[in-house]
Amino acid sequence: MNYTLILDSATTVDEIPEYWTPQDYIQLLEKFNFPDAASASPESLPELLAMAITDFEPNVAAALVLEYKLSEQLNEGQIHQISNDMLLDKISEEYPDISLHAPLFHINQLLYKAFNGKFPNAKATLIQFTATPEDPAHDAPLSKEGALRLFGQGLSESNLIKRLFGEQMAGTVAFTEAEDIVWELQNTGNNTYSLLTSAYWLSKDDLVANEFKGAYDPAPVPEETV
Template sequence: MKFNIKIDSASTLDEIENYWKNEDYTNLLGLFDFPDANTINAENLKEMLFMAITDFEPNEAAKVILTYKLSENLNEGQIDQISNDMLLDKICEEYPEIDLHFDLFNINQLLFKAYNGKFPNAKATRVKFSIISVDQNSEELSKEIILKSFSRGLSESNIIKRLFSEQMSTDLRFEEAEDIVWKLDKEENNNFSLITSEYWLNKDEIIASEFEGECLLAESKDQ
């Protein structure tokens, strides 16, 4: 499959809009022993949560939030380890299970802002682009197809191209694309927006504003 891709914009984000809901803020306020959390006006919830968080030691606050979001994915020992490690390193980039990077990024950034910089500041990248099929292929555009098609527009230093060179350039299945691309939203006409970690894609690694992308897919899902 071949596509004409035009990059409209690439920007850096320090938070993902709408990841944290008011319900999350209220629930977390309760976990941080804040009284009458249900009575706080919606516009004040985040500010009150930051105040409640900073009454705790940073690693203890991290443990509370990690448990709230990821207790089904991580055991107590893993949560203890991450709650200490994330004060020193960008665990949301380094953790071996990349399917957890999105949640870890959002947890990290909530703590970074609450503690005014005691945690490392992680970043995300949003790319807005248009994509049009050159060969009139009608297959639905997936995260895998988009990433493979982006290959020619990215610098050779890009870590996706370096770590997954075969998946990006051949018909080998690229299952990791589902976790590398955090969000893929279709907008009007042929316009899309994707969000991923700056670790995976720095906006400066996009070396072409318009290019022809090629995607090779396995004929069978079993390949």
């Protein structure tokens, strides 16, 4: 299926404020021994958490946030290791399990801002684009895999996704990693989309064209067997 892609905007961001909910802030404040967090106004919660966090050593604070967010994915030893490594490296880019890159980014940036730069500053890329199918009858929303493969023609050859996942981008093998490389893909209507990913995978500088053609044929849905 052939598409015309138009890049509407590409922005480098260092936080996604809506990622952390008021309930997240309240529960984190409780972990950091802040009294009566539930009675605070929602607007004050981020600032209160930032103050509460800095009462702890950076690696201890990191371990508490990691435990809150990723205790089901990481064991105690992994949390301890990551909490120390985060002070030295961009773990949200380097951790072997890329399914954890997104939450590690959000955790890292929460700590980065609270500790005024003691943690490395990671970046994300927010892309707004329009993907118009040449055949109007085929207007099914794009998947994460489809979006990345369509972007292939508009990315520089040095882009990390193209270098590491050449066969997947070409469509010769399944691109299951796309589900974790693309953190969010929102269909905003009229063939327009919002895509969020790590700048490690796709930066503004990787985008070498504002309008280009792409092709993507989604795998057929298997027929149900009786």
